[in-house]
Amino acid sequence: MNQFTKQLADAEDEQFCPNRRPKDAATLILIDRAGSTPKVLLGKRHHGHTFVPGQFVFPGGRVEPHDRMMPAAAPLDPQVETRLMQRVVRPSKTKARALAMAAIRETFEETGLLLGTKRMHAAPAPTPAGAWREFAKLGVYPDLSKLHFIARAITPPRYPRRFDTRFFSVDASAIVHRVENVVHADAELVELTWLPIAEAHRLDIQQVTDVALQELETRLAAGFGHDLPVPFYRVLQQRYTRQLLHSQTH
Numbered sequence: 001m002n003q004f005t006k007q008l009a010d011a012e013d014e015q016f017c018p019n020r021r022p023k024d025a026a027t028l029i030l031i032d033r034a035g036s037t038p039k040v041l042l043g044k045r046h047h048g049h050t051f052v053p054g055q056f057v058f059p060g061g062r063v064e065p066h067d068r069m070m071p072a073a074a075p076l077d078p079q080v081e082t083r084l085m086q087r088v089v090r091p092s093k094t095k096a097r098a099l100a101m102a103a104i105r106e107t108f109e110e111t112g113l114l115l116g117t118k119r120m121h122a123a124p125a126p127t128p129a130g131a132w133r134e135f136a137k138l139g140v141y142p143d144l145s146k147l148h149f150i151a152r153a154i155t156p157p158r159y160p161r162r163f164d165t166r167f168f169s170v171d172a173s174a175i176v177h178r179v180e181n182v183v184h185a186d187a188e189l190v191e192l193t194w195l196p197i198a199e200a201h202r203l204d205i206q207q208v209t210d211v212a213l214q215e216l217e218t219r220l221a222a223g224f225g226h227d228l229p230v231p232f233y234r235v236l237q238q239r240y241t242r243q244l245l246h247s248q249t250h
Contacts, residue, residue: 019157019158020159020160020161020162021162022154022155022162022163022164023062023063023162023163023164024062024063024095024099024102024163024164025060025061025062025063025102025163025164025165025166026060026061026063026099026100026102026103026106026165026166026167026168027058027059027060027103027106027165027166027167027168027212028058028059028060028103028104028106028107028147028168028169028170029041029058029150029167029168029169029170029212029213029216030107030113030169030170030171030172030175031169031170031171031172031216031220032171032172032194033171033172034172034173037196038196038197038220039194039195039196039197040058040194040195040197040200040213040216041058041059041111041172041192041193041194042056042057042058042192042193042195042200042203042205043056043057043058043059043110043111043183043189043190043191043192043193044056044189044190044191044192044193045057045188045189045190046186046187046188046189046190047190049188051161052206054204055204055205055206056193056200056203056204056205056209057189057205057206057209058167058209058212059106059107059109059110059111059189060102060103060106060107060110060165061102061106061109061110062102062163063098063099063102064102064105064130066128066129066130066132067098067099067101067102067105067128068094068095068097068098068101069126069127069128069132070101070105070127070128070132070135070141070142071126071127071141072097072101072116072141072142072143072144073116073117073119073141073142073143073144074117074143074144074145074146075097075144075145076096076097076100076144076145076147077144077145077147077226079226079227079247080096080100080147080148080149080226081093081096081097082247083149083230083245083246083247084096084099084100084149084166086232086245087152087232087243087245097144099166100142100144100147100168101142101144103147103166103168104116104142104147105130105131105132108131108134108135108179109131109182110182110183110187110188110189111182111183111189111192112178112179112180112181112182112183113175113177113178114134114135114138114140114175114176114177114178114179115140115142115143115146115170115174115175115176116135116140116141116142116143116174116176117140117141117143117176118138118139118140118176118177119139119140119141134179138177140176140177143174146170146171146174147168147169147170148168148169148170148219148224148226149166149167149168149226149230150167150168150169150212150215150216150219150230151166151167151211151212151215151230151231151232151233152164152165152166152167152230152231152232152233152245153165153167153208153211153212153232153233153234154233154234154235156234156235156240157235165208167212167215169216169219197213197216197217200213201213208233211233215231227247229244229245229246230244230245231243231244231245232244232245
């Protein structure tokens with residue numbers, strides 16, 4: 001049993017319930033590599049939330065229908081797209097794209113940061129409702145080619161909240177605009193902090209967040225390329241497993 005699967009097995013107690021199908025979700029790890037020590041962005045959740053109150057998290061959440069409709073400045077890297085379509089019931093490029101879009105949208109909704117490319121003079125394109133209207137108003141279109149697929153993890157069976165989460169990462173240089181006053185005392189995230197990864201490990205974070213940081217460190221040490229395999233964590237036959245998703249199905 002490797003370090004991650006042991007951490008899963010020793011995860012904090014939760015009240016088990018009838019098995020639920022995990023919801024598709026996406027998380028984004030923003031990394032600032034401008035200095036000598038890379039830093040990541042984490043937000044502290046409001047103490048009033050029922051899900052991980054007061055803990056530090058990466059921005060993220062469920063995939064929404066409108067995430068399939070937002071125009072992009074550039075598509076996913078083909079190797080990222082291939083891995084996102086592996087080990088799913090009905091794989092499609094549309095779903096892979098929606099997962100990446102969800103990570104960017106959730107980051108904006110929780111932090112006020114818009115990631116992508118500004119195209120103020122581009123031909124107008126239909127824009128879905130919700131948060132994506134703010135992107136279009138500011139002329140910002142997501143550049144999916146800059147997103148790295150870091151890891152995938154499914155919450156074990158019989159947990160009260162189950163997610164099939166794809167962890168993405170992108171360099172902080174992808175930030176092109178910030179909407180102020182999104183993070184405040186009454187918001188979902190009450191503060192944001194940029195920290196070196198070693199310090200982030202010491203925060204009050206979930207096991208899966210800690211493991212995602214470990215995977216990010218491994219990728220950075222290996223060159224942070226799209227060609228690197230992606231770990232997939234889940235429970236199979238009552239055993240915690242770590243499989244690798246490659247650019248070609250194995």
